[in-house]
Amino acid sequence: MSGVKADWIAVDWGTSNLRAWAMSASGTVLAEAACNEGMGKLTIHGFEPALLKLIGDWVDGPVQVIACGMIGSRQGWVEAPYAAVPCPALPNGLVQAPSSDPNLQVFVIPGIKQATPADVMRGEETQIAGFLARNPNWDGVICLPGTHTKWVHISADEVVSFQTFMTGELFDTISTQTILRHSITGVEWDDDAFQTGLSDAMARPERLAARLFSLRADGLLNDLPDGVARARLSGLLIGAELASAKPYWLGQQIAVIGEGALSKLYVDALAAQAAPATQVHAGPITVAGLTAAYRRLKG
Amino acid sequence: MSGVKADWIAVDWGTSNLRAWAMSASGTVLAEAACNEGMGKLTIHGFEPALLKLIGDWVDGPVQVIACGMIGSRQGWVEAPYAAVPCPALPNGLVQAPSSDPNLQVFVIPGIKQATPADVMRGEETQIAGFLARNPNWDGVICLPGTHTKWVHISADEVVSFQTFMTGELFDTISTQTILRHSITGVEWDDDAFQTGLSDAMARPERLAARLFSLRADGLLNDLPDGVARARLSGLLIGAELASAKPYWLGQQIAVIGEGALSKLYVDALAAQAAPATQVHAGPITVAGLTAAYRRLKG
Numbered sequence: 306m307s308g309v310k311a312d313w314i315a316v317d318w319g320t321s322n323l324r325a326w327a328m329s330a331s332g333t334v335l336a337e338a339a340c341n342e343g344m345g346k347l348t349i350h351g352f353e354p355a356l357l358k359l360i361g362d363w364v365d366g367p368v369q370v371i372a373c374g375m376i377g378s379r380q381g382w383v384e385a386p387y388a389a390v391p392c393p394a395l396p397n398g399l400v401q402a403p404s405s406d407p408n409l410q411v412f413v414i415p416g417i418k419q420a421t422p423a424d425v426m427r428g429e430e431t432q433i434a435g436f437l438a439r440n441p442n443w444d445g446v447i448c449l450p451g452t453h454t455k456w457v458h459i460s461a462d463e464v465v466s467f468q469t470f471m472t473g474e475l476f477d478t479i480s481t482q483t484i485l486r487h488s489i490t491g492v493e494w495d496d497d498a499f500q501t502g503l504s505d506a507m508a509r510p511e512r513l514a515a516r517l518f519s520l521r522a523d524g525l526l527n528d529l530p531d532g533v534a535r536a537r538l539s540g541l542l543i544g545a546e547l548a549s550a551k552p553y554w555l556g557q558q559i560a561v562i563g564e565g566a567l568s569k570l571y572v573d574a575l576a577a578q579a580a581p582a583t584q585v586h587a588g589p590i591t592v593a594g595l596t597a598a599y600r601r602l603k604g
Numbered sequence: 605m606s607g608v609k610a611d612w613i614a615v616d617w618g619t620s621n622l623r624a625w626a627m628s629a630s631g632t633v634l635a636e637a638a639c640n641e642g643m644g645k646l647t648i649h650g651f652e653p654a655l656l657k658l659i660g661d662w663v664d665g666p667v668q669v670i671a672c673g674m675i676g677s678r679q680g681w682v683e684a685p686y687a688a689v690p691c692p693a694l695p696n697g698l699v700q701a702p703s704s705d706p707n708l709q710v711f712v713i714p715g716i717k718q719a720t721p722a723d724v725m726r727g728e729e730t731q732i733a734g735f736l737a738r739n740p741n742w743d744g745v746i747c748l749p750g751t752h753t754k755w756v757h758i759s760a761d762e763v764v765s766f767q768t769f770m771t772g773e774l775f776d777t778i779s780t781q782t783i784l785r786h787s788i789t790g791v792e793w794d795d796d797a798f799q800t801g802l803s804d805a806m807a808r809p810e811r812l813a814a815r816l817f818s819l820r821a822d823g824l825l826n827d828l829p830d831g832v833a834r835a836r837l838s839g840l841l842i843g844a845e846l847a848s849a850k851p852y853w854l855g856q857q858i859a860v861i862g863e864g865a866l867s868k869l870y871v872d873a874l875a876a877q878a879a880p881a882t883q884v885h886a887g888p889i890t891v892a893g894l895t896a897a898y899r900r901l902k903g
Binding site: 418470471474509513522546 | 686722723724752767769773774781809813816820822826841
C-alpha cells in the first residue's frame with residue numbers, strides 16, 4: 306500500500322468476492338483493493354479479519370465503512386432486513402455490524418424484497434442508487450445482468466417492482482454440470498450462433514429443454530464447434546429471459562448495468578428487438594451508490 | 605447364484621447402471637442381477653470383466669448376450685452406429701463387441717438418430733421395440749421419462765421422429781447445484797405444489813428462469829416448505845416440457861414407459877390436459893425388446 310489514508314471506505318461484499326475503495330470525504334476514489342474472500346467462504350468470526358486484511362493499511366484512526374451485498378444476508382456479518390417495494394433504492398435502515406476493532410464502524414445497506422411474485426435483491430439496490438444519483442429523475446427499466454439477472458422498474462425515484470432470472474447461474478450450471486459439458490469445452494464464441502439461439506428462443510421460448518438436448522445431439526452427429534454450442538446456449542437462455550421480461554422492457558427507457566461483455570450481449574439483443582438500451586459500467590456505479598449512502602449517513 | 609444356466613443373456617447397460625437377465629430359449633426370465641458398474645464408470649478394458657463378474661455364474665459353455673444402451677456409444681465397449689429415422693425401433697445392425705472369453709458372444713443394439721432437429725437415443729429404442737412387440741400395429745406417441753425424456757412418434761411400426769428434453773437432468777442439476785439447493789433440502793413432496801407448477805408453466809412456459817428464482821425468494825421470505833419447493837420445481841419443468849411437446853401428444857394415442865413414480869407424474873399431468881395415457885412399466889418392456897432382438901438374431 307502507498308500510505309493512503311481513507312476518510313471513509315466503500316465495500317461491495319458479495320457471495321464470491323470482496324471489493325473495497327479508499328474514499329476521500331468529497332467522494333473521490335483514493336485507492337482500491339479486491340480479494341476472493343466472498344461472504345460465502347467465511348463464517349461469522351471471519352468477516353472482520355478478512356476486511357481488515359484488505360483495508361487495514363488505509364485505516365489511521367476511527368473510520369466508517371459502508372458495505373453492500375450478501376454480507377447483509379442472514380448468513381453474513383449482520384442481517385440487514387429487506388425493505389419492501391415500493392421504496393427508494395436506498396431505503397432507510399443501515400445496520401451496524403458488530404466489530405471488535407475500535408477504529409471500525411461498519412454499516413450494511415439493506416436489500417429490497419417484493420412479496421408477489423416473491424423476489425429479493427442484495428447489492429443491486431446500491432448500483433441502482435448510484436445510477437439514479439447520477440441520473441436524477443430517471444424513469445424506466447434497469448437490467449442488471451449477472452448470476453441472477455434483475456429487471457427493475459423505476460418510477461419517481463423508487464423501485465416499483467422487479468423480477469430476477471437465474472439465467473447466468475443456469476448457463477454456468479448447464480455448461481459445466483450436465484451432459485452439455487461434453488459439447489462446451491473451450492472458450493470460443495460464435496456471434497452468429499448467439500443470434501440464432503436468441504431468435505429461436507424469443508420465437509418459441511417454451512422449447513428450451515428440447516433445444517438444450519439438441520446442442521448435445523448436434524455435437525454427436527455434426528461435430529458442432531465448441532464456440533457455436535456455447536454461444537447458442539447463451540443465446541437460448543438470454544432469449545428466453547428477454548421473451549419473459551418483455552412486459553418490463555417493451556416501450557421503456559432501458560439501462561443495462563453490469564460488466565462489459567455480458568452487458569453488451571443484452572444491449573445488442575435488445576437492439577435487435579428495436580429496444581435501444583444504455584450500457585452502464587458497474588464499477589463506478591457501485592461506488593456512486595455507496596457514496597450516496599455515506600452522504601445520507603453524514604446527514 | 606442358484607445354479608441357473610442361461611440359454612442367452614439380456615443386458616441393459618446404461619451410463620450409470622448395468623442390469624442383466626438370464627433367459628431361457630423361449631424368452632422366460634430365469635434370474636436377474638444388477639450392479640452400478642455403468643458404462644460411464646468403466647474404460648475399454650473394464651467392460652468384459654464387469655459383465656463376467658455379474659453374469660459369470662450363469663455361463664456354462666458358449667452363450668449369446670444381447671445388450672442395449674450407452675454401452676454401444678463411442679465411449680462404450682463397441683460403437684454401434686446410429687440408424688436414421690424413419691426406421692424400425694430395432695433396425696438391422698447388431699454389432700459384436702470384442703471379447704477375450706471364448707464362451708461370450710456379445711451383440712450390441714444400435715441407437716437411433718435424427719438429422720433435423722438433431723437428436724439421438726440409445727436404449728430407449730429397445731424399450732420401444734419391446735412395447736411394439738407386445739402391442740402389434742400400435743400407432744401413436746411414446747413418452748419415456750427419465751434423465752433425458754424422449755417423445756417418440758410411432759407409425760406403421762417405425763420410429764418416425766422424436767424429441768429429447770433434458771427435463772430430468774435439469775431437475776437434478778437445478779435442485780443440487782444452484783442456489784435452489786438451499787430451498788430443496790429434504791425428500792418431501794406436495795401434490796398441490798406440483799399441480800401449481802405444472803399449470804403455471806403450461807400457461808406461460810417462457811417464464812421458467814424467473815419462476816425458478818421465485819422459489820428461492822419464497823424460501824427466504826415465506827419459509828416455503830421443502831416439499832412445496834421440490835414439487836413446484838418438478839411441476840414447472842414438466843409443465844414446460846408438456847407445453848413444448850404438445851405437437852407430439854395432442855390428439856394422439858399415448859403410452860408412457862418408465863419407472864413408476866416419474867411415469868405417474870406424466871400420466872397425471874397429461875390427464876389434466878384431457879390427454880389420457882397408458883402407463884407401462886419399463887423393466888419387462890426392456891426384456892421384451894432384448895428378446896425381440898435375440899429372436900431376430902436367431903432368425
